[in-house]
Amino acid sequence: MPGLVRGVARTAVVAGTATAVSGRVQRRQAERFAGRDAQIAAERQQAYEQQAYQQAPPPPPPQAPGPDLVQQLKDLAALRDQGVLTEEEFAQQKARILQA
Known part of the structure; x- marks a missing residue:
């Protein structure tokens, strides 16, 4: 029985460590991707505004x-x-x- 408890405990420790590491990696990737996505969105918005400004007809005199x-x-x-x-x-x- 002590061997079985030791094996289950080792499995629990390994699984818990893997879960913690996986969660940390996911948070870091999410932060990095969020920053990149915000930059891409800002660039697209700026390009859209420039295009809309260029296509707008000039106001009549x-x-x-x-x-x-x-x-x-x-x-x-x-x-x-x-x-x-x-x-x-x-x-x-x-x-x-x-x-x-």
């Missing part, structure tokens, strides 16, 4: 509403002065232009 709006109002006033538009029609068209 801002249009100056001043001269066009003023010209429309001048034309409208000229039509009113010529008698083509009534005062009421002039007011309606003026409001439409100013709201746009």
Whole structure:
């Protein structure tokens, strides 16, 4: 019986040591791979952002509403002065232009 207990104890020690070493190796590998995966993810995100920036169309140039709006109002006033538009029609068209 003492030989059997000794054999079982030796097996338990060997199995416990192997499990501890295996767990330590797995933790180290997981830490190393996590760092590498984070670096790869950051590089991919940066490449994606650069690609998206390069493919984005440039914004349209801002249009100056001043001269066009003023010209429309001048034309409208000229039509009113010529008698083509009534005062009421002039007011309606003026409001439409100013709201746009």
